[in-house]
Amino acid sequence: MSKDSIIDLKDARFRWPGRASFALSVPEFLVEKGQSVLLLGESGSGKSTLLSMICGTILADSGSVSVNGTDLKTLSGWSRDRFRAEQIGVIFQQFNLLPFGSVTDNILLPLKFAPSRRKRCHNPSRQAAELCQALGLPEGIASSKAANLSVGQQQRVAVARALIGAPPILIADEPTSSLDELAQSNFLDLMFHQVAAQETTLIMVSHDPRLADRFDRTVHMNDIATIQRQAS
Amino acid sequence: MILRLAFGSLLARALTVGMTILAIALSVALFLGVEKIRTGAKASFADTISGTDLIVGARSGSVQLLLYSVFRIGNATNNVTWESYQDLANRPELEWIVPISLGDSHRQFRVMGTSAAFFEHYKYRQGRSLEFGIGVVMDDLFDTVIGHDVAQTLGYNVDDPIVVAHGLASFAKHKDQPFRVSGILEKTGTPVDRTVIVSMQAIEAIHVDWQSGAKTPGKSTPIDAIRQMDLTPKAVTAALVGVKSPLKTFSLQRAINEYPEEPLLAILPGVALQELWGIVGIAETALLAVSMMVVVTALIGMMATIFSSLNERRREMAIFRAMGASPIAILGLLILEATLTAAAGAVLGLGLLYVGLFIAQPLIDSAFGLYLPIEAPATRELLVLVAVIFAGAIVSMVPALRAYRLSLADGMMVRS
Ligand SMILES: Nc1ncnc2c1ncn2[C@@H]1O[C@H](COP(=O)(O)OP(=O)(O)OP(=O)(O)O)[C@@H](O)[C@H]1O
Ligand SMILES: [Mg+2]
Numbered sequence: 001m002s003k004d005s006i007i008d009l010k011d012a013r014f015r016w017p018g019r020a021s022f023a024l025s026v027p028e029f030l031v032e033k034g035q036s037v038l039l040l041g042e043s044g045s046g047k048s049t050l051l052s053m054i055c056g057t058i059l060a061d062s063g064s065v066s067v068n069g070t071d072l073k074t075l076s077g078w079s080r081d082r083f084r085a086e087q088i089g090v091i092f093q094q095f096n097l098l099p100f101g102s103v104t105d106n107i108l109l110p111l112k113f114a115p116s117r118r119k120r121c122h123n124p125s126r127q128a129a130e131l132c133q134a135l136g137l138p139e140g141i142a143s144s145k146a147a148n149l150s151v152g153q154q155q156r157v158a159v160a161r162a163l164i165g166a167p168p169i170l171i172a173d174e175p176t177s178s179l180d181e182l183a184q185s186n187f188l189d190l191m192f193h194q195v196a197a198q199e200t201t202l203i204m205v206s207h208d209p210r211l212a213d214r215f216d217r218t219v220h221m222n223d224i225a226t227i228q229r230q231a232s
Numbered sequence: 233m234i235l236r237l238a239f240g241s242l243l244a245r246a247l248t249v250g251m252t253i254l255a256i257a258l259s260v261a262l263f264l265g266v267e268k269i270r271t272g273a274k275a276s277f278a279d280t281i282s283g284t285d286l287i288v289g290a291r292s293g294s295v296q297l298l299l300y301s302v303f304r305i306g307n308a309t310n311n312v313t314w315e316s317y318q319d320l321a322n323r324p325e326l327e328w329i330v331p332i333s334l335g336d337s338h339r340q341f342r343v344m345g346t347s348a349a350f351f352e353h354y355k356y357r358q359g360r361s362l363e364f365g366i367g368v369v370m371d372d373l374f375d376t377v378i379g380h381d382v383a384q385t386l387g388y389n390v391d392d393p394i395v396v397a398h399g400l401a402s403f404a405k406h407k408d409q410p411f412r413v414s415g416i417l418e419k420t421g422t423p424v425d426r427t428v429i430v431s432m433q434a435i436e437a438i439h440v441d442w443q444s445g446a447k448t449p450g451k452s453t454p455i456d457a458i459r460q461m462d463l464t465p466k467a468v469t470a471a472l473v474g475v476k477s478p479l480k481t482f483s484l485q486r487a488i489n490e491y492p493e494e495p496l497l498a499i500l501p502g503v504a505l506q507e508l509w510g511i512v513g514i515a516e517t518a519l520l521a522v523s524m525m526v527v528v529t530a531l532i533g534m535m536a537t538i539f540s541s542l543n544e545r546r547r548e549m550a551i552f553r554a555m556g557a558s559p560i561a562i563l564g565l566l567i568l569e570a571t572l573t574a575a576a577g578a579v580l581g582l583g584l585l586y587v588g589l590f591i592a593q594p595l596i597d598s599a600f601g602l603y604l605p606i607e608a609p610a611t612r613e614l615l616v617l618v619a620v621i622f623a624g625a626i627v628s629m630v631p632a633l634r635a636y637r638l639s640l641a642d643g644m645m646v647r648s
Contacts, residue, residue: 017641057553078558085556092554095547100240105233112234113556161555 006168006201007031007054011063014053023228024049026063029219033168036195036202038212041221047205050225051171054203055088056080068168085114089162089200091172096158099147103137104128106146107161117165124164131160135190152183159191163198170195172204188214238569241548245541249573252534256577259530260620261584263523264613268589269596270516272604274509277303280422281501283355285481288312288320288488289470291495295511298504301332301470304342304423308334311467316494320471323487325480328353331468333435338396341382343428345435345465351377353474356422366390367415373434373459375414379425381598383416390416394428396438421603433463473498527620531627534573538566538631542638549639559636566632567625574624578617582609 009029016022024046031037041047052058053065056072059080065072068087075083089110097106107128111118121127129142135156146154155175162170175191176184192214195202204215212218221227242249281302289297290310299305321329330353333345348369351362367390370377378388388394393410411430419425437458453461475481481500488498549562557565589606597603609617 055554078560081553081556081558081561084554090554092550096551098237098240098548098551100244101237105237105240108233109237109551110555113561 004032005030005066006033006068007203008066009053009060009063012053012060012065013062014049014058014060016049021229022046024053024225025228026050026225029224031201031203033201034199035217036192036215037204038215038218039203039205039221040207040209040218041205043207045221046225046227047221048173050221051173051203051205055090055171056084082113085110086116087167088169088171089164089167091155091158091162091170091175093174094151094155094178096161097146097149097154099145101146102143103132103146103149103157104142106157107131107164110161110167111165114165114167117167121165127164128160131164131194132157134194135160136186151178152187155179155187156190159187159194163194163200166198166200168201170200170202172202174205174207177207234565235568238565238572241545242569242572248537248541252530252537252573253577253580255530255533256527256574256620256624257580257584259523259527260578260581260617261588263527264581264585264616265588266519266523267613267616268585268604269602270520272602276421276602277508278505279357281354281356282359283353283474284472284501285475285478286473286485286488286498287470287501287504288473288496288498291497294497294499294504295508297470297497297499298501298508300334301472302423302501304334304344304427308469311469312471312496313467313494314465316491316496317465317468317471319491319493320473320488323484325475325477325484327474327476329474330354330472331432331465332470332472333432333465333467334469336396336435336438338382338394338428339386341379341385341426341428343396343430343435345430345432347432350429350472353472354424356420356424360420362420362424363418365416365418367413370414370429370431370434372412372414373431373437373463374411374455375430376411376434377415377417377429378413379417379427379429380419381425382428383413384598388413388416390414396428396430421597432465432468436463436465437461527623530577531574531620531623534570534624535627535630538570538628539634542631542635545635546638549635553639559639562639563629563632563636566635567628570628570632571621571625574621577624578620581620582613582617 007030009026011025011027012029013023013025015024022044029050039047039050049058053060054067056065056067056075059065059073067083070083072080072083097103098109101109104125108124111121111124118124125142132141133139137153137156137160141149141153146157149157155178158175162172172191176187179187188211194200202215209218287297287301289301289308290312292309296306297308300308317331320326328349330350331345331347332350334342336343351369354362356362364377365380365383367377376394378394382388390413392413394413395410411434417424440453440458440461473484475484485498485500488496552562552565553559586606589604593604593606
């Protein structure tokens, strides 16, 4: 196992319980520390499943998934959740935020479950405000309700939430697919700026191969994983 | 912050959550209200008679004797002859004795014949005596003292004339003997409030021209003639007895129950009350059970709303999961929300109870003579509230466990 790999999957296999028709198997997938990786693949190819496996919300049936030097299967369910909170910031495609919470509440949420991450930022609400500013969110947005934000603004708040307390890894599952082209490139600029500033390792899923030049590395699902889709 | 988010989540579903809270509140108010009436009724029953050691009547059931002699509920099947009464009154163990003669009515109120000793020895609510609002004890043969409610309802004042009817719900009125109100009693919260009190002799006087419940035809003795007659009572319905020493109570009771001349019954009011509770207890328990079921129904309603909200909240839970919340934390969050909802319902229910009491208190008082005190919640009531909140938490575990399993199975990428 390479010393520099922050993410390291070996012979990892996963099958959704009760769904024999889909089985994902990843012989090897390594990501170096600080690298930005674009993950491409058609719909249903198991991209989100792979990310869930890295996040430890689902456990590989066999093989190993190591994140930042820790094999996830050695952790108990509760410590895996804690580990995820400490190590990984997550952005979904849409509906990232708790609509009834304020922007600040949403940004600070992961710190509730990650004490070391909270310690890392000395003044959480200040850092939240700084991140908002750096991500081009309008002044005074901090106390507005998340539900009142535009989709583009919500996605940027999601970035702020994923990056607060500087977790080593950022995982983004199609974060731009709900944005129009201009907002999309704007969003990526801001996100990459922050990722570079915090030296975060980034894995981002997208359907759009044109984004490839922004990333250190582009990986296609077909190259790292085999999928079995037989009616069992 | 988690608590604030839980609040926010509840607020975002304000309508359904509000309905749930209202349902719980109403059920809690109902439950507490039933409880309040139950204890209030018990207390007011127990407060109706005090200081009387024995109640004596013709042999029947002890509850029946208690009911007709003290509560004016039902009728005596038999009377006690005046001779037996005299025998009893002459016993050495006796401190005092008060005769009671029932069977006549004035409008919807019962007429009770008794002696002046009644006003001295009848005690209610831990030894309180009857007091006159205005006027005095009857002085003349045709004087009467009326209870507070009688005066209130019929608008009577001192010196007003009233007519007494023979028998209850009977239209045959003792037209010839108009009585005069000589005094009106203060409110007591006991059946005395709804009683017209006359002397034992007056009862005899009313019945001069009557024979076994019907007016003797063509006979109408003038009032002056009646006044000249010997009006010694022929019978009493019951008697209240006080003994000289409490130690004598039981031996006197036995002696009366074994009285050879006539079948008599002597009861201890407290014991008979206990017996009455035993009978009423079943209905009481049923009422309590029904109102408890209403609370349970409201809680099950809450469970159903949580269940139906789970689907729309899957996204919310996925966010919590992705942020590092364990499935246990999600379970806890749902239980916390349910507990808050149940707590809000319980507190609102308590509020509704007091509002209801405030409105209903005078109505219940005047309609049933039942005075429900408005006071700070008793420990018992607070325990009920705690139990409701606790039950809410328990009940919510069913949908919370489902959420737990869903959030385990979903991973964090919810397919929307
Ligand atoms: N929570 C789940 N429970 C059961 N099956 C699931 C679950 N999530 C995904 N799957 C199945 O796993 C397979 C891969 O889905 P996945 O979401 O990983 O694909 P994807 O590459 O992310 O697709 P897309 O580009 O559409 O997001 C699909 O057949 C899907 O039905
Ligand atoms: Mg996907």
